Amino acid sequence: MKKGIMSLLGFLFFSSGTLADEFDYDAFVKAYHQAEVMTQQPNATAEDLEHYLSFLTDDVGNQHFPNAPDDSREPDGKALMRKGMMHYLGVHTEYKAELIDYQYGYNAVSIKHKYSAKGKRADGSDFSYSKVALDVLELENGKVSVIRRYSE
Numbered sequence: 001m002k003k004g005i006m007s008l009l010g011f012l013f014f015s016s017g018t019l020a021d022e023f024d025y026d027a028f029v030k031a032y033h034q035a036e037v038m039t040q041q042p043n044a045t046a047e048d049l050e051h052y053l054s055f056l057t058d059d060v061g062n063q064h065f066p067n068a069p070d071d072s073r074e075p076d077g078k079a080l081m082r083k084g085m086m087h088y089l090g091v092h093t094e095y096k097a098e099l100i101d102y103q104y105g106y107n108a109v110s111i112k113h114k115y116s117a118k119g120k121r122a123d124g125s126d127f128s129y130s131k132v133a134l135d136v137l138e139l140e141n142g143k144v145s146v147i148r149r150y151s152e
Contacts (some may be wrong), residue, residue: 042092063146
């Protein structure tokens with residue numbers, strides 16, 4: 001039920017923003033962040049992943065320092081993210097996230113957030129981490145076209 005409500009709110013957000021020709025950055029940031037958080041939960045589903053991916057352009061570029069330093073937009077960028085994220089879907093046994101702050105301007109958003117997780121790797125070993133990250137998003141027609149994540 002909760003996922004259905006979130007999907008409906010996301011749909012209404014995109015529909016009303018397009019009709020009004022005025023982009024609601026506040027609503028976008030909150031909906032985007034919530035969708036991303038849902039993909040990291042222990043009970044995350046393929047539906048959660050698809051909801052998050054609905055915020056992205058098909059050719060999204062994804063840069064995640066220091067592991068993925070290239071931010072090139074690729075024709076199959078969303079498909080590549082789906083494949084990578086699907087591999088890790090549901091590996092967390094615990095996940096917590098908090099939106100600290102965000103700023104926005106013409107077609108760009110910066111989101112400062114902290115998150116922590118615990119889980120098991122495919123080899124059965126445990127992992128845990130806690131980070132503060134800054135995500136810088138470039139937007140195109142109301143969708144994320146480039147993601148740059150800066151974290152420790």
